[in-house]
Amino acid sequence: MCGIVGIWNAGLEHTLLLMRDTLTHRGPDAAGIYHDDKFNLILGHRRLRIIDISEDSDQPFLSRDGRYALVYNGEVYNFKELRRELESYGEKFYTKGDTEVVLSALMHWGSAALDKFEGMFALALWDSEEKSLFLARDRFGVKPLLYWQSGYSFAFASEIKALRVNKIIPLDPDINSLADFLEMGYIPAPKSAYKNIFKLMPGQMMWVRDGGRELSFKQWWEPTQYFLKKTDVSETELLEELHDRLTTAFDRRMIADVPVGVFLSGGVDSSAVVAILSQHHNQINTFTIGFPERDFDEARYAQRISNIFGTNHTELYCEPNDVRTAIEEIFNTFDEPFGDPSSIPTMLVSKLAREKVTVSLSAEGGDELFAGYSRYPLALRWLKQPGFMRKAVSILPEGLISKLLAIKGIPDPCTKAAKTRWLSNAKSPSSLYRAITRYYSDDEIERILGVKTEKRKYQISDLPSDLPVIDFLRLADINMYLSNDILVKTDRASMSVSLESREPFLDNGLFKFAANLPDKWLIRNGMGKYLLRKLLQRYIPEELLNRPKMGFGVPLIKWFAEDLSGLVNEVLNPDSLREVEFLNCNEILKILPEKFDSKLAANKVWLMMMLVKW
Numbered sequence: 001m002c003g004i005v006g007i008w009n010a011g012l013e014h015t016l017l018l019m020r021d022t023l024t025h026r027g028p029d030a031a032g033i034y035h036d037d038k039f040n041l042i043l044g045h046r047r048l049r050i051i052d053i054s055e056d057s058d059q060p061f062l063s064r065d066g067r068y069a070l071v072y073n074g075e076v077y078n079f080k081e082l083r084r085e086l087e088s089y090g091e092k093f094y095t096k097g098d099t100e101v102v103l104s105a106l107m108h109w110g111s112a113a114l115d116k117f118e119g120m121f122a123l124a125l126w127d128s129e130e131k132s133l134f135l136a137r138d139r140f141g142v143k144p145l146l147y148w149q150s151g152y153s154f155a156f157a158s159e160i161k162a163l164r165v166n167k168i169i170p171l172d173p174d175i176n177s178l179a180d181f182l183e184m185g186y187i188p189a190p191k192s193a194y195k196n197i198f199k200l201m202p203g204q205m206m207w208v209r210d211g212g213r214e215l216s217f218k219q220w221w222e223p224t225q226y227f228l229k230k231t232d233v234s235e236t237e238l239l240e241e242l243h244d245r246l247t248t249a250f251d252r253r254m255i256a257d258v259p260v261g262v263f264l265s266g267g268v269d270s271s272a273v274v275a276i277l278s279q280h281h282n283q284i285n286t287f288t289i290g291f292p293e294r295d296f297d298e299a300r301y302a303q304r305i306s307n308i309f310g311t312n313h314t315e316l317y318c319e320p321n322d323v324r325t326a327i328e329e330i331f332n333t334f335d336e337p338f339g340d341p342s343s344i345p346t347m348l349v350s351k352l353a354r355e356k357v358t359v360s361l362s363a364e365g366g367d368e369l370f371a372g373y374s375r376y377p378l379a380l381r382w383l384k385q386p387g388f389m390r391k392a393v394s395i396l397p398e399g400l401i402s403k404l405l406a407i408k409g410i411p412d413p414c415t416k417a418a419k420t421r422w423l424s425n426a427k428s429p430s431s432l433y434r435a436i437t438r439y440y441s442d443d444e445i446e447r448i449l450g451v452k453t454e455k456r457k458y459q460i461s462d463l464p465s466d467l468p469v470i471d472f473l474r475l476a477d478i479n480m481y482l483s484n485d486i487l488v489k490t491d492r493a494s495m496s497v498s499l500e501s502r503e504p505f506l507d508n509g510l511f512k513f514a515a516n517l518p519d520k521w522l523i524r525n526g527m528g529k530y531l532l533r534k535l536l537q538r539y540i541p542e543e544l545l546n547r548p549k550m551g552f553g554v555p556l557i558k559w560f561a562e563d564l565s566g567l568v569n570e571v572l573n574p575d576s577l578r579e580v581e582f583l584n585c586n587e588i589l590k591i592l593p594e595k596f597d598s599k600l601a602a603n604k605v606w607l608m609m610m611l612v613k614w
Contacts, residue, residue: 001500002027002059003046003158004071004145006124008133008212010153010168013042019155019162020044026073026158026495029053034060034069036128039211043126045071048498050359051079052097053257061099063107067129070103073158074121074143075502077252082116111136111205114220118252118508122200124156133208139221140365140506141189141202141483144491148197154212159492160335163197170196175582178337178611179451182440185339185607186485193336193614202483223478224464226515227471238521239535241513243276246535249507250276250361258358261285263349263501264311266301268529268536268545269366273504275539277361278309286311287353287360289345291318293555301544308540316352318345318554320563327567330610333496337614339439339607340485341554346493354499362494364486365505368477369514370529371470371522375436379429379469380523429472430460437481439604440591447587470519556602571609580612 003023007016013035020031027046034043045059061070076082079098086104087093093100098119105113106125111134120142125134135156137145147156148169157163164171177191189199200206203221208214231238250273254260262277264270264286277284286306290299299315306313326344333347353360367373426432446452460476467475487503494501504510517531524530533545560568570576572592577585592608593601 001048001050001075001495002071002073003162003495004073004122004124005044005157005162006042006071006126006133006155007166008039008041008154008208010148010155010212011042011166015166015168016042016044018165019157020046022162022165023158025498028498030055030058032058032060034062034071034126036069036126039128039131041126041133043069043071043124048358048500050075050256050258050500052095052099054096056095057097057099059099061103063103067127068103068107069126069128070099070106070123072099072102072121072123073145074119074123074138075255075500076102076117076119076121077255078116078118106134111218111220114205120503120506122158131209131211134205135200135208136205136220137200137202139203139223139508139511140478140487140503142487142491142503142506144488145200146192146197147200147206149208149212149215150196152211152213154208154215160192160194160197161332164335170194172196173582175449175451178582179445179449181337181339181611182445182448182607183434183438183442184480184484185439185603186488187336188480188484202479223511223515224467224475226512227467227475229516230518231513231516231521232518235521235531235534238517238531242531242535245507245510245513246272246276246504247279249510250504251280252507253361253502253504254281256359259285259356260359260361261287261353261357262311262361263353263363264288264302264305264313265363266298266303266305266544267363268372268533269363269505270302271305271540271544272366272532272536273361273363274305274309274311275536278311278539284309284311285353285357286313287349287356288313288315289318289349289352290315291345291555293558296555301547304544305540314352314356316348318348320559322348323559323564324567327613329496331614333492334488337607337611338488338492339603339610340489341556341603341606343489343493344554346489347496350494350497350499350501354497357499359500359502360494361502361504362490363505364490364503365482365511366529366532368474368482369505369511370517370532371474371519372528373473373477374528375433376470376473376528377523377526378436379432379473380519381526382426382432383429383469428465429467429469429476430463430465433460433473433476439600439607444587444591448584448591449582450584468519470522471515474515556606557596557599560596560602560605568605568609571612572605576612583612 003026005019023046027048029049030047032045043060059071076098079101083101091104120138122137122143122145144158163169172195174195177187177193181187189201205220206217262273288299288302291297326347426435463475490501521531596602
């Protein structure tokens with residue numbers, strides 16, 4: 001795992017070195033530079049040695065004829081199969097790692113090589129003969145890639161902080177992006193918190209030509225197509241195929257020349273990783289974070305899973321001092337406002353794991369693939385409600401609304417939407433998704449930032465409207481929440497301590513299998529992940545599989561009322577708010593809740609704290 005940077009007519013070599021070395025945390029083991037003096041293009045690389053830990057695979061990696069130079073961040077797990085295929089065409093290899101294979105594949109197949117790669121990557125390939133720079137990002141956006149362009153100047157990097165130290169690049173806040181942040185808790189690609197700094201989209205490639213002036217883009221992978229054909233076979237056949245695909249996906253992610261571990265929360269997905277891997281690997285290292293607050297503590301469940309499979313388990317309980325320290329680290333780690341409070345335990349578990357391993361498997365993507373979020377059964381139930389029931393949300397007292405929802409069996413996320421009156425207008429999967437996942441209303445955002453909602457565009461608006469509800473929501477989460485929140489959180493938190501995180505559920509073959517599943521194999525009796533739970537009954541007691549989903553949440557309400565109350569007052573007092581020139585201080589003070597009596601209220605305060613401190 002690595003950090004990559006590059007400039008084309010955007011500074012001298014010392015600028016590139018400064019950019020590169022802001023990413024030392026992503027690659028502490030080696031540093032390299034490539035300079036094409038003829039065209040004033042410079043590439044830089046910081047390496048965390050994982051596969052082929054010799055100097056032979058250090059980067060930038062050059063073709064033997066000197067025409068191509070590659071900087072690459074990621075892992076292509078099927079590189080040995082690709083290597084054999086390329087050798088059949090006469091290619092020769094001089095290293096044992098995947099970097100040389102990636103370069104050779106790109107030289108042999110061009111951009112079509114991307115579809116052959118099974119893994120996570122962000123890469124840049126310079127072709128000195130064609131005078132063009134090619135950049136690409138993996139299917140789901142596991143690995144980050146940002147860029148800036150103005151006139152004949154172009155720059156790219158793995159993180160904003162590397163672009164921020166280049167004095168040529170202006171750092172003006174993008175108010176529209178900050179509006180997105182207040183609604184969703186993250187800034188979705190291709191936007192960033194800064195004007196003119198953009199994120200390459202997941203599954204996208206781009207070419208830079210004409211000395212950095214000309215940019216062109218193409219989507220090389222798009223997930224929607226895989227939801228159009230449904231599997232209709234027996235449960236027995238599906239279970240066997242699922243087992244095989246999980247085994248292949250998980251085993252691939254164990255390839256490394258350094259110690260490997262697993263983040264174990266005790267939930268279904270991370271338990272699946274441990275259960276499947278334990279069939280072929282001995283004494284797996286597992287790591288978890290616990291909380292003294294029992295309603296948020298999954299450590300006891302993780303310990304039970306560890307006991308079942310005999311893992312080498314390490315746990316750490318999160319204390320108030322850990323939280324305060326992590327909050328200060330968030331801003332250097334994420335570079336832009338990031339509102340997911342579970343970034344705190346993710347940062348802590350990454351630090352814990354790094355003491356023993358260099359690679360850790362995570363379970364991100366399981367909820368999106370197998371419909372694990374409670375909003376999925378909610379959507380099925382809510383959209384079937386008669387019109388008077390939906391209208392009641394906008395006129396009835398909140399206490400009565402909660403009772404009606406309970407009678408109807410509609411799960412918790414609906415309470416958030418009902419209290420803010422957003423749900424009553426949700427008549428389609430798209431509007432329902434925004435109602436359930438948002439924090440601030442359009443009116444509140446306009447009052448705070450002056451940004452009207454019609455000025456903003458969302459990736460979910462491009463999804464086919466005739467998709468089945470669950471498929472629409474899974475795709476919405478893959479395009480929005482997974483790539484812009486979950487994967488950003490895991491990448492930045494793990495790489496901040498030089499730990500490589502791998503996402504075995506995001507295997508391409510496993511994704512295609514899950515995308516083709518009809519609803520009946522996903523949701524049963526109001527609970528998601530039916531097929532996955534059914535398979536895991538072979539290994540794990542049923543009471544551990546069918547308990548309510550907890551997620552990687554944090555006890556924000558308690559923290560704000562007790563341990564962090566002083567920090568809230570420090571950050572959100574009128575004097576601090578007035579220091580941020582683009583915020584309307586008076587409106588914020590009217591809008592912010594006075595009591596932390598709900599998860600929504602606590603999250604709204606948390607988001608505003610993250611924005612103000614940024």
